[in-house]
Amino acid sequence: MNLGLSAEQAAVRQLARDFVEREIAPHMVAWDRAEEVDRGIVKKLGEVGFLGLTVDEEYGGSGGDHLAYCLVTEELGRGDSSVRGIVSVSLGLVAKSIAAWGSEEQKRRWLPGLTAGEYVGCFGLTEPGTGSDAGNLTTRAVRDGDEYVLSGTKMFITNGTWADVVLLFARSTDAPGHKGVSAFLVPTDTPGLTRRTIHGKLGLRGQTTAELVLEDVRVPASALLGEEGKGFSVAMSALAKGRMSVAAGCVGIAQAALDAAVRYAGEREQFGKSIAHHQLVQELISDIAVDVDAARLLTWRVADLIDRGQPFAVESSKAKLFASEAAVRAANNALQVFGGYGYIDEYPAGKLLRDARVMTLYEGTSQIQKLLIGRALTGVSAF
Ligand code: FAD
Secondary structure, rough: OOOOOOOOHHHHHHHHHHHHHHOOOOHHHHHHHHHHOOOOHHHHHHHHHOOOOOOOHHHHOOOOOHHHHHHHHHHHHHHHHHHHHHHHHHHHHHHHHHHHHHHHHHHHHHHHHHOOOOOOOOEEEEOOOOOOOOOHHOOOEEEEOOOOOOOOOOEEEOOOOOOEEEEEEEEOOOOOHHHHEEEEEEEOOOOOOOEEEOOOOOOOOOOOEEEEEEEEEEEEEEEEEOOOOOOOHHHHHHHHHHHHHHHHHHHHHHHHHHHHHHHHHHOEOOOOOHHHHHHHHHHHHHHHHHHHHHHHHHHHHHHHHHHHHOOOHHHHHHHEEEEEHHHHHHHHHHHHHHHHHHOOOOOHHHHHHHHHHHHOOOOOHHHHHHHHHHHHHOOOOOO
16 A cells, blocks of 8 residues: 555646745635635636646546545644635535536536636525535426526525526435435526625634525526436545545645644743653644544545446545544644634634534534445445
């Protein structure tokens, strides 16, 4: 087993590190305070190829394997999770779903723009009444001649305010539960689709999150992604890979927490010596370091399984569960190392903690990951 990076993977990681240093780090506190990152960052992410990773070059993608995708995601998460989330959704959930399930026409229509950062994609699964229980969603898609008419409300949609296209999940047949769900590609300028930005988030404040309301939104039948009634499979396969991307972002948060804690411990003096000399401070730092390594190894294993064409969904749940809880612990431990200074946003630990907290909630809460892992081990569904 080789846990080292190839020269190409190391180069991609360095490219991402430099990008974060140049394009993100100088602005992230201002973006966090303003509750919106500069939209120009999307085009820059496209230009450097980060929105096309793992997508075929034929459709504007930049190729690469899933480990390279994880490395870039980790570095973006180490910088600013709000920016990392734009990539994880627009590329990870939307473009990759189109690449996997789309018709030739759909791929040509959407992928070049999404991978170039000219378009932003969003993923519309959650509704006000169905979060963890997404298979029981109630947004309707009624067939009318060559069109579908969509009606319903989607909640907490990342990139929703900016997005040009929503990968929308709606109930199109009377089949019960998730069997009646289909996936649609809906341009957000379609008449009848309105959006409301959700303000006041605890973290990921630079990322736009929206409620989408659909009132008799008409799309051609060709907007269907994959087969009718197979939409839940589209959503679940997107989330299985998406959880790896969230996990990689969490590794980045934990690594940033470690870097900041070590640096500060060496600079700050109390009781006549730097706080790095105090054993209990070293305990905080070593706990963060172990979390970083364990989360990273679980995440890389998922990438390796995907790249070797092996089953990976349960391993992805394990990685997401562990890495998200680890990121919260790591950021909280780093905040403790910073003392009172950790509590203000001129220092990084507070933002890391606020950003980390949602990772245990979205793309399946920690409880839902445990049920997925438990079901795989016991054969019993406890949902
Ligand atoms: P609920 O499902 O109501 O859960 C509440 C609590 O009950 C949780 O602790 C949960 O673990 C627990 N629970 C529920 N069912 C069970 C069970 N069977 N057993 C044990 N415990 C259970 N969604 C999208 O579709 N697209 C997006 O882009 C997107 N982005 C998001 C961005 C942010 C910032 C946030 C906060 C959310 C986002 N979401 C998005 C929604 C997110 O995926 C949901 O919030 C999440 O799935 C949980 O659903 P819920 O909030 O309705 O909580």
